[in-house]
Amino acid sequence: MSRVSTVYLLTCAAIGVAGGLLLWGAGWASTALFALAPFFSVALAGLWLLPATVALRLLERPGAGILVGVISGLVAFPFLGAAVWWAFFAELAFLVVLYRFWKTWQYYAGSVLVGVLYPFLAAESFNLWSMPAWTMVAFFALTIAGCLVGTTLGILIADRLRAAGVAKLARRRGLAGRGLGRGSGPAGQH
Numbered sequence: 001m002s003r004v005s006t007v008y009l010l011t012c013a014a015i016g017v018a019g020g021l022l023l024w025g026a027g028w029a030s031t032a033l034f035a036l037a038p039f040f041s042v043a044l045a046g047l048w049l050l051p052a053t054v055a056l057r058l059l060e061r062p063g064a065g066i067l068v069g070v071i072s073g074l075v076a077f078p079f080l081g082a083a084v085w086w087a088f089f090a091e092l093a094f095l096v097v098l099y100r101f102w103k104t105w106q107y108y109a110g111s112v113l114v115g116v117l118y119p120f121l122a123a124e125s126f127n128l129w130s131m132p133a134w135t136m137v138a139f140f141a142l143t144i145a146g147c148l149v150g151t152t153l154g155i156l157i158a159d160r161l162r163a164a165g166v167a168k169l170a171r172r173r174g175l176a177g178r179g180l181g182r183g184s185g186p187a188g189q190h
Helices: 006-036 038-048 050-059 064-075 077-095 104-121 133-163
Strands: none
Touching: 006 038, 006 050, 006 064, 006 077, 038 050, 038 077, 038 104, 038 133, 050 064, 050 077, 050 104, 050 133, 064 077, 077 104, 104 133
16 A cells, blocks of 8 residues: 555645645735834744644644645745745654654744744844844744744644544554554554
């Protein structure tokens, strides 16, 4: 049996399209906010983590976040690079441990990492280094808070979908089927 099933791909596509619609709106809202009040546009940063977080939490499969990021980016085409970039950070904490375990703190680790890194990479756009120190601290705090909120929403949505029985066939199997860990089988129900 193939490791990548049709059910898995269709589930990622559904999450990706829904996420792409969200990111399309968030991208344009952020662009408008950047023109009016650049400082506050980073409050929407966490929305970019949401589709990949939903996919990773719901499916617990390597690459699900990146695949959903690509699909989301294709739907919100002007923002393709951003969607994939943010999805990478949602997936990074799992990649580092070679997808051996799926703990809630890993979602937040990726979120905090991108929340700290993004202001440094976008500093020129926001003219961050010319701001007073308290404003820079507030900028970092707002970015991190936005990322944590987006991740929390993604986890909440995925947990609700899982409780409703969505994507049961697309989830990671193997360990649970052998009674060795979490997953979709009876021995590993969460």
